[in-house]
Amino acid sequence: MIGYLSQNFPLIHAFAPRTDSPLRLVAPSRHHTQTRPSKPSDPNRIKNGVGKTLVRNRMTKSAPKLSDFLKPDEIQAHKGSLDCPISGLVMDSRRVVPGSVFFALPGRRSDGVQFIDEAISRGAVAIVAQKLPGLVPSKLTYVQVADPRVVLARVAQRYYGHPDRALSAIGVTGTNGKTTVTHLVKHLLDTPKQRVGLIGTIHYDLGARTVPSFRTTPESLDVYGMLAQMRDAGCAQVAMEVSSHGIDQHRVLGLGFEVGVFSNLTRDHLDYHDGLEDYFKVKARFFTGELGTAPKIAVINTDDAYGQRLTAMLPETVRLVTYGENPDAMIRAEAVELGFKTTRLRLVWPEGTCEVTSPLIGRYNVSNLLAAAAVAWSTGLDLRKCLARLASFKGVPGRMEQVEAGQAYSVLVDYAHTDDALRNALGMLRAITPGRLMVVFGCGGQRDRAKRPLMTAAVQEFADFAFATADNPRGEALTQIFKDMEAGVSDAARITWIDDRRRAISLALDACKAGDCLLVAGKGHESYQEFADTVIPFDDRKTVRELIAIKALKHGGAA
Numbered sequence: 001m002i003g004y005l006s007q008n009f010p011l012i013h014a015f016a017p018r019t020d021s022p023l024r025l026v027a028p029s030r031h032h033t034q035t036r037p038s039k040p041s042d043p044n045r046i047k048n049g050v051g052k053t054l055v056r057n058r059m060t061k062s063a064p065k066l067s068d069f070l071k072p073d074e075i076q077a078h079k080g081s082l083d084c085p086i087s088g089l090v091m092d093s094r095r096v097v098p099g100s101v102f103f104a105l106p107g108r109r110s111d112g113v114q115f116i117d118e119a120i121s122r123g124a125v126a127i128v129a130q131k132l133p134g135l136v137p138s139k140l141t142y143v144q145v146a147d148p149r150v151v152l153a154r155v156a157q158r159y160y161g162h163p164d165r166a167l168s169a170i171g172v173t174g175t176n177g178k179t180t181v182t183h184l185v186k187h188l189l190d191t192p193k194q195r196v197g198l199i200g201t202i203h204y205d206l207g208a209r210t211v212p213s214f215r216t217t218p219e220s221l222d223v224y225g226m227l228a229q230m231r232d233a234g235c236a237q238v239a240m241e242v243s244s245h246g247i248d249q250h251r252v253l254g255l256g257f258e259v260g261v262f263s264n265l266t267r268d269h270l271d272y273h274d275g276l277e278d279y280f281k282v283k284a285r286f287f288t289g290e291l292g293t294a295p296k297i298a299v300i301n302t303d304d305a306y307g308q309r310l311t312a313m314l315p316e317t318v319r320l321v322t323y324g325e326n327p328d329a330m331i332r333a334e335a336v337e338l339g340f341k342t343t344r345l346r347l348v349w350p351e352g353t354c355e356v357t358s359p360l361i362g363r364y365n366v367s368n369l370l371a372a373a374a375v376a377w378s379t380g381l382d383l384r385k386c387l388a389r390l391a392s393f394k395g396v397p398g399r400m401e402q403v404e405a406g407q408a409y410s411v412l413v414d415y416a417h418t419d420d421a422l423r424n425a426l427g428m429l430r431a432i433t434p435g436r437l438m439v440v441f442g443c444g445g446q447r448d449r450a451k452r453p454l455m456t457a458a459v460q461e462f463a464d465f466a467f468a469t470a471d472n473p474r475g476e477a478l479t480q481i482f483k484d485m486e487a488g489v490s491d492a493a494r495i496t497w498i499d500d501r502r503r504a505i506s507l508a509l510d511a512c513k514a515g516d517c518l519l520v521a522g523k524g525h526e527s528y529q530e531f532a533d534t535v536i537p538f539d540d541r542k543t544v545r546e547l548i549a550i551k552a553l554k555h556g557g558a559a
């Protein structure tokens, strides 16, 4: 474990969730060695899907065998015994422990095959890969499969005893709003009798404990491991974010969703997908059954043009529930009043209406609320009762989070990191800000380069003044990121470029007067900043508070 951390993330510990390493975040003994949960709470766990039973293994106290979890039709060829006892499943050589089955996954940066020797030296007893070598060391089992990622998802699902059968899963996909909608769904649906787990960008709520996230949609092995923990903690449902990377990389393959939500589609991640149409098609796969099963219910935002297209692509077996502000939507909002602290609206559904005051501000949050309400309604819950819980919703960390430190102007921290999100966030603040609107923003390194000038253009369209700075540069030079961003500048006099994010925030705060509003965009809940070789603790909200306090001291108490 120490080797792994020092190899990749020398300075990271608890404050660096968004990396390859779930291991410091989820109890290593249970999660990393991927041991099976010990207390079956669901009879479905007895059958592992291959026809053999896990119970028998427990009774004979023998270790589980690889053949318990691999189906014959998944195996193209093999050498060594398929009945080898195993201690767990692993897809990263650095996490292999004696008895592990190592899945060598072909990647974009490297190929898992390169790490097979390391896996063996750490004690792997079986290798699952796309090719068989000529010679296989004695006592080692080697299995050739067509697609190791697909087989990993299937095997993980069986290994953890099909936890999805014990949980009703609600998956949310779309460019923006996934985190907000999943948090709302959890809040509206969670009761002491019907606990709801959560998987997404900010944290994983596993029922018995909550851990910070390392990925929006984790790898299938982690997904099924976490679902098993939720099941064992007595959760009845899970609300989870389903990213396009997650869909494309089979991270939720085989998971039968009760509900799938589509929030919207705008430009992002085009470093990964071949254009917006390809990005849409990947998202659409979540609804069409190409991941093994289609959700039973599709909750789709028909204010969004891609949402409308999606409605025509659903298999006949899927029940469609639409939401939006358009008059044809089944779940819709009327008489929307946007305020700086709350939003008021009339929520309309086929059997009723309800006047709602939501603590979430901004028009796009009306859409997020409708999505969550549509989930509640479509699963047969009493919508009025669910909506009554909205009053106690505390908002989502780092999403339009107001920072109040005694200053005479407003400061909000938000996770807007696309041009659409910036346009929505700034457009909304523009409408309710009496003074000037300032923004601190940057663009992440090693992510979609083409969104950078669009983000600058969005900022210049709405903000009076912008401070362009570093987001998470990762392994990219800030000069290159700035160069890409500069292509969107329309008025150079209204933007200033400052490498250091803390300094940029400080200068922006200095520029604010009573009645002004500062949006610190892009990092939201993140508590770290990622550079090429280091990850440092950095939290926009804490930074704002600290700087305001320091400035107040310097100026004799006035912030």
Ligand SMILES: CC(=O)N[C@H]1[C@@H](OP(=O)(O)OP(=O)(O)OC[C@H]2O[C@@H](n3ccc(=O)[nH]c3=O)[C@H](O)[C@@H]2O)O[C@H](CO)[C@@H](O)[C@@H]1O[C@H](C)C(=O)N[C@@H](C)C(=O)N[C@H](CCC(=O)O)C(=O)O
Binding pocket: 019, 020, 091, 092, 093, 094, 104, 105, 106, 107, 108, 109, 110, 111, 112, 113, 115, 201, 214, 215, 216, 217, 218, 219, 243, 244, 245, 246, 272
């Ligand atoms: C672009 C992307 O999604 N990349 C993912 C992909 O990486 P890759 O194909 O490049 O894999 P690789 O690094 O070449 O490694 C290949 C294999 O070798 C293994 N390996 C690698 C090194 C080693 O020493 N030993 C070893 O065994 C790896 O575990 C992997 O199985 O497969 C890796 C392992 O499965 C993922 O960790 C990696 O996520 C990277 C780190 C990432 O940043 N992903 C982001 C973009 C992502 O997935 N984001 C979405 C959210 C987007 C949103 O919120 O909108 C998410 O769901 O979090």
Ligand SMILES: Nc1ncnc2c1ncn2[C@@H]1O[C@H](COP(=O)(O)OP(=O)(O)OP(=O)(O)O)[C@@H](O)[C@H]1O
Binding pocket: 174, 175, 176, 177, 178, 179, 180, 181, 201, 216, 241, 263, 264, 364, 365, 367, 368, 398, 399, 400, 414, 415, 416, 417, 420, 421, 422, 424, 425, 524
């Ligand atoms: N429904 C929406 N439509 C457009 N923009 C939105 C919507 N909801 C949130 N946003 C904007 O997008 C930002 C990210 O919101 P949220 O975290 O809910 O989305 P996400 O889809 O989970 O993002 P990510 O893919 O990065 O995890 C917010 O801070 C806000 O600026």
Ligand SMILES: N[C@H](CCC[C@H](N)C(=O)O)C(=O)O
Binding pocket: 216, 417, 443, 444, 445, 447, 471, 472, 522, 523, 526
């Ligand atoms: N889910 C997004 C988050 C971006 C957040 C922003 N702070 C950045 O680092 O670019 C991604 O991984 O692309």
Ligand SMILES: [Mg+2]
Binding pocket: 178, 179, 200, 201, 202, 216, 241
């Ligand atoms: Mg998210």
